[in-house]
Amino acid sequence: MASTGRIEIDGKTHDFAVTEGTEGERAIHIEDLRAQTQCITLDPGYKNTGSCESAITFIDGEKGILHHRGYSIEDLASNSSFLEVAYLLIHGELPTQSEYEMFRSGVTIHTMLHEDLKDFFSAFPKDAHPMAVCSAVVAALSTFYPEDLDPNDSEQVMNSAERLIAKFPTIAAYAHKHSIGHPCLYPDNSLSYVENFLTMMFGTPCDEYEVDPVVARAIEMLLILHADHEQNCSTSTVRLVGSSHANLFASISAGINALWGPRHGGANQQVVEMLESIAEEGLTARQFVDRAKDRDDTSRLMGFGHRVYRNYDPRARVIKSSADDVLAKLGVDDKLLEIAIDLERIALEEDYFAERRLYPNVDFYSGVIFKALGIPVQSFTVLFAMGRLPGWIAQWMELHEQEQAIGRPRQIYTGPTSRKYTPIETR
Numbered sequence: 001m002a003s004t005g006r007i008e009i010d011g012k013t014h015d016f017a018v019t020e021g022t023e024g025e026r027a028i029h030i031e032d033l034r035a036q037t038q039c040i041t042l043d044p045g046y047k048n049t050g051s052c053e054s055a056i057t058f059i060d061g062e063k064g065i066l067h068h069r070g071y072s073i074e075d076l077a078s079n080s081s082f083l084e085v086a087y088l089l090i091h092g093e094l095p096t097q098s099e100y101e102m103f104r105s106g107v108t109i110h111t112m113l114h115e116d117l118k119d120f121f122s123a124f125p126k127d128a129h130p131m132a133v134c135s136a137v138v139a140a141l142s143t144f145y146p147e148d149l150d151p152n153d154s155e156q157v158m159n160s161a162e163r164l165i166a167k168f169p170t171i172a173a174y175a176h177k178h179s180i181g182h183p184c185l186y187p188d189n190s191l192s193y194v195e196n197f198l199t200m201m202f203g204t205p206c207d208e209y210e211v212d213p214v215v216a217r218a219i220e221m222l223l224i225l226h227a228d229h230e231q232n233c234s235t236s237t238v239r240l241v242g243s244s245h246a247n248l249f250a251s252i253s254a255g256i257n258a259l260w261g262p263r264h265g266g267a268n269q270q271v272v273e274m275l276e277s278i279a280e281e282g283l284t285a286r287q288f289v290d291r292a293k294d295r296d297d298t299s300r301l302m303g304f305g306h307r308v309y310r311n312y313d314p315r316a317r318v319i320k321s322s323a324d325d326v327l328a329k330l331g332v333d334d335k336l337l338e339i340a341i342d343l344e345r346i347a348l349e350e351d352y353f354a355e356r357r358l359y360p361n362v363d364f365y366s367g368v369i370f371k372a373l374g375i376p377v378q379s380f381t382v383l384f385a386m387g388r389l390p391g392w393i394a395q396w397m398e399l400h401e402q403e404q405a406i407g408r409p410r411q412i413y414t415g416p417t418s419r420k421y422t423p424i425e426t427r
């Protein structure tokens with residue numbers, strides 16, 4: 001039987017339909033609330049607001065569960081490839097062999113950048129943050145492919161989606177190469193997605209670059225772990241921009257900017273910088289945790305806490321358990337990993353973190369691995385963006401399939417009431 005939610009305002013009751021998702025989550029439909037009651041809901045930070053129904057990703061934050069299209073993140077991280085997960089997110093099902101080959105070749109033919117687009121990189125200062133460069137270059141893609149910008153044409157959208165997934169590793173590598181003054185290498189389409197990225201990132205025209213399979217597999221796993229996370233800040237941004245019918249490149253560029261913030265994807269860079277400063281200052285983990293708890297101190301335990309997870313982030317668990325293995329295989333003895341493990345142990349014993357249910361999130365251990373794999377610290381969040389691309393694209397496409405109205409929250413106005421303009425001389 002369909003459920004109803006009842007709201008009473010000023011003694012009058014109003015009924016609203018209750019919707020239930022396939023995993024039992026429930027929501028009250030309040031689309032008519034204002035029409036019926038002249039009230040809106042007020043929920044700054046959207047802590048309790050569902051912006052859409054979605055069939056892509058399921059999170060149970062209490063239990064620490066993450067599924068994409070029904071498959072657990074642990075299963076995908078150990079058994080799948082990044083492009084296969086991208087296909088799954090975008091198309092809803094795992095591909096058959098021939099579907100996979102078609103998708104892979106559709107992506108692979110687009111790896112090169114237009115020669116004129118390459119000139120963009122030299123216009124940026126050498127110390128430009130690569131997230132700013134990536135966002136600008138992704139926005140600029142819309143100037144090179146004006147024939148594929150119609151959000152209501154599925155063929156054009158798929159062309160843009162394949163271009164984005166194909167070109168992002170090239171853009172990410174060129175942003176890094178420009179920052180160190182090295183020439184940019186062309187993509188090599190005989191290599192896999194990740195091998196190609198690593199070669200463009202670390203190869204030079206002078207020497208042959210051999211991809212370490214341990215590094216390639218670790219990056220593949222990290223990309224899978226970042227692939228989607230339902231309505232997080234950057235995905236909501238991509239959807240909101242998309243809801244104005246802005247093109248896919250413009251929407252994704254906005255998502256990259258949202259991801260850059262230190263409260264979101266930018267936390268992976270912040271975590272490693274935090275670990276490095278703890279090591280440099282000779283602090284104990286206990287001293288730093290005390291700082292993070294102190295309201296008068298601006299320090300926060302970066303990589304801890306999450307809006308949805310009130311339990312261990314399952315992605316952090318996968319990364320932590322592979323960190324030892326990857327570091328051992330690479331022969332890296334990483335002091336930062338030791339500090340991170342120490343911080344986690346001490347924080348989880350503290351009432352402050354237990355009461356607020358703050359646990360390590362995806363960013364807590366990812367930076368340590370990225371660093372051990374040789375990724376420059378400034379590019380950590382770029383790797384997050386590369387992984388998140390298929391999720392952003394799938395969510396943007398779903399928004400258009402659902403023909404959702406333009407995203408446009410309301411507000412409660414708290415400024416001055418109506419008053420008359422006075423000329424400047426009389427003020």
Ligand code: SDX
Nearest residue numbers: 229232263264265267300301302303304305306307356361
């Ligand atoms: C990502 O949403 C997603 O799905 C995001 C993501 C994805 O895949 O897309 O999972 C990726 O963004 C991970 C989060 C990365 N950010 C960080 O690691 C930065 C540190 N953490 C936070 O700033 C914070 O926990 C957030 C932003 C992640 C969540 O913020 P909320 O849900 O708004 O919670 P809050 O800031 O209101 O905190 C609640 C309480 C506060 O204390 P009180 O005011 O109640 O006393 O917990 C405290 C906060 O001060 N708190 C922390 C803390 N995080 C929260 N205290 C110390 N250290 C921390 N890290």
